[in-house]
Amino acid sequence: xxxxxxxxxxxxxxxxxxxxxxxxxxxxxxxxxxxxxxxxxxxxxxxxxxxxxxxxxxxxxxxxxxxxxxxxxxxxxxxxxxxxxxxxxxxxxxxxxxxxxxxxxxxxxxxxxxxxxxxxxxxxxxxxxxxxxxxxxxxxxxxxxxxxxxxxxxxxxxxxxxxxxxxxxxxxxxxxxxxx
Numbered sequence: 001x002x003x004x005x006x007x008x009x010x011x012x013x014x015x016x017x018x019x020x021x022x023x024x025x026x027x028x029x030x031x032x033x034x035x036x037x038x039x040x041x042x043x044x045x046x047x048x049x050x051x052x053x054x055x056x057x058x059x060x061x062x063x064x065x066x067x068x069x070x071x072x073x074x075x076x077x078x079x080x081x082x083x084x085x086x087x088x089x090x091x092x093x094x095x096x097x098x099x100x101x102x103x104x105x106x107x108x109x110x111x112x113x114x115x116x117x118x119x120x121x122x123x124x125x126x127x128x129x130x131x132x133x134x135x136x137x138x139x140x141x142x143x144x145x146x147x148x149x150x151x152x153x154x155x156x157x158x159x160x161x162x163x164x165x166x167x168x169x170x171x172x173x174x175x176x177x178x179x180x
Contacts, residue, residue, distance in 0.1 A: 002072060004132035005035040005058060005104045010067035012053055027053050028064065029156030037072075037102055040123050040133040042143040044161065045153035047111070051136035054153060055106045058134065059086040071104055093122055102130040109137045120146035 012028040027050040035041055043051050056062035058069060060080025071079045085096050088108045096105070105126055109115075115137075123133045123146050137143045140150055140161055150161035 002037040002102070002130075003034060003070075004037045004039070004072055004102065005033070005134070006068075006070045007031050007033040007058060008068045010054075010057055010064045010069065012050070012057060012062070012064050026156050028057065030067070031158050033058075033151070033158060035104070035132045035134060037130050037132055038127045039149070040127050040135070040147040041149045041151060042135045042137060042140070042147045043151050043153050043158070044137050044140045044143065047138065049153045050156065051138075051153055052108050054158075055086065055108050055134065055136050059084045059104075059106045061086060072102065090116075090119060093119075102132075105131060105133045107133065107135045109135060109142075111138055115142045115146045123147065 010028055010031040011026070013024055013026045015022055015024040017023050031054060043054060045051050053062065057064045060069065060071070060077055068075060069080070071083045074083070083101070084104045084106065086106045086108070087093050087096070089110065090107075093107070103126075107119075107123075123135070126133050127148075133147070135143055135147060140152075144150055144161075151158050152161050
């Protein structure tokens with residue numbers, strides 16, 4: 001199976017204000033993520049957690065401050081342009097031209113939109129054709145049944161969501177840096 005998307009050490013910080021009165025926020029703090037072809041994942045988190053920022057960096061539309069992103073083994077920006085599609089509304093999905101080549105689809109669901117049966121079928125169809133799908137949503141309950149894996153974005157870190165049938169207990173900690 002081919003690796004469709006790979007993120008290594010992706011960091012993104014936003015700074016706002018004027019000289020002498022600056023605020024900054026470390027939105028992404030060293031994100032590592034692998035998504036294989038024919039796989040679908042969801043990134044969930046509270047408003048402002050960085051879900052859209054992560055998708056934009058993963059789609060090659062926003063440059064991370066550090067770290068690397070590759071699409072089907074290609075890390076040059078042209079790889080993103082040729083092999084990704086970013087959608088921020090469900091109607092956008094109907095406009096995507098399927099050219100037969102596997103892609104990584106990024107779907108940034110609006111807060112008021114849940115996972116419909118048609119959207120779940122769309123995701124399954126793309127995965128069956130060898131593409132990968134990454135969905136961002138606020139609520140895990142809306143996406144869990146439609147994707148293979150769910151991750152929670154919190155405090156700038158990405159952790160696997162707890163599973164219903166967990167066999168091994170794990171402890172996960174996220175480094176929390178203070179605001180500058």
